[in-house]
Amino acid sequence: MKKIALILLVFMASAACKTNPFTGKKMLNFYGNSQIFPTAFAQYDQFLNQNKVVETGKDAQMITNVGQRIASAAERWLSANGYPGYLKDYKWEYNLVQDETVNAWCMPGGKIVFYTGILPITQTETGVAVVMGHEVAHALADHGAQRMSAGTLQQLGAVAGNVAIKDERTRNTFNQAYGLGSTVGVMLPFSRSHETEADRIGLQIMAIAGYNPDEAANLWRRMKAKSGGQAPPEFMSTHPSNDTRINNLTAWAPMARQEAAKFGVTSFK
Template structure:
């Protein structure tokens, strides 16, 4: 049984490799768009039905406007780099939800939510573009499907260990150690790498959309001030620390401008 599980896991990893066009790296993804997108769209619609969606206000219109500009910029980049059909199954949607939570998120296939609570941090249209670029990047890079795939492998590892270890006491020790080790040593770094990747891709596409990438680091300085500097150690978090993000975004902003210049964009909002 243990050998069967191992062979199955190896087979899944080999068959699930997909190239991220923005990084050129192979990614782990067991779920085709045809499977995961309909599930995501249904969950998104259910969420909208259960929450207060803001319609018709200047803020709601700005969210849609920025989202359209950012997704259009990603389409331009993909077409220019040999991926003209990459987004054919995506159905972009951008909604503002009345909630004090300081957050925004994206589901597979391009379904994005901004909470009103993040608007005092974004402050301007360009600030919204920083967050929107990050969320669109998650969709472009299939991060949702990758997290689900990694979770499946984590579960397979736990099953293999429980099948192999016959002694109940040793099995209990294994489960405790495996749960902590696979989370801190694998799943959390995996999540942080996605956040870093989304920051970099998002910076690039917001610049192509005509928004100033220098503002990204400024937004995260405001985010840090909002948190009062209170955060768990980076190795225990799903996200990089504010200081790490500020340093990265500051370093990458000139590169994003260089990429935008390839598309004739040399001035920014």
């Protein structure tokens, strides 16, 4: 049993060789679109059925319009960089949901939700584009499938340890240490790296779509003000700190402009 678990662990890790087109790096991902997307689409539909979707009005229309522009910009970039069929399985959808939560999210395959609670932070169409670019980037980089892959490896590691350790007291100690260590030392940094990656990819895409990348840092300044500076230490969080994001986005904005210029985009909203 121990050997089987270890062999499976090594095999799954080595099989995770899909390349992120935006970074050129190998991704930890051994789930294909055909395995992930149907479930994600069904869960998305269920969520919409159980929540109040804002179907009409200028805000709902803005969410859809911005989403379409961002997705179109992503497709332009992918086609220009040798990935013309990358989005063939994606089914983009953008919905505004009545909820005071300051959040937005994206499911695998391009299913996006904005809560009305984030609109006072986004303030403008360009602010929406900052958030939309980030959420679209999560979908493009297969972050959902990567999280599932990492979670599977984490579980396999726990199984291997429990099989290998026969003494119950030692096994209990291992489980406590492994749970904390693998979460704080691996899973949380993994999640933060995804958020940082989505910030950078999203900034690039929003610029190609014609939105001013300088506004990304301003949005996070507003987010920081909204939170009142209350946040867990970065190493205990799934997301980078507001200050880290502000500094990163400020530094990356000129590069996003340069990338947009390759597509003839030199003026921005």
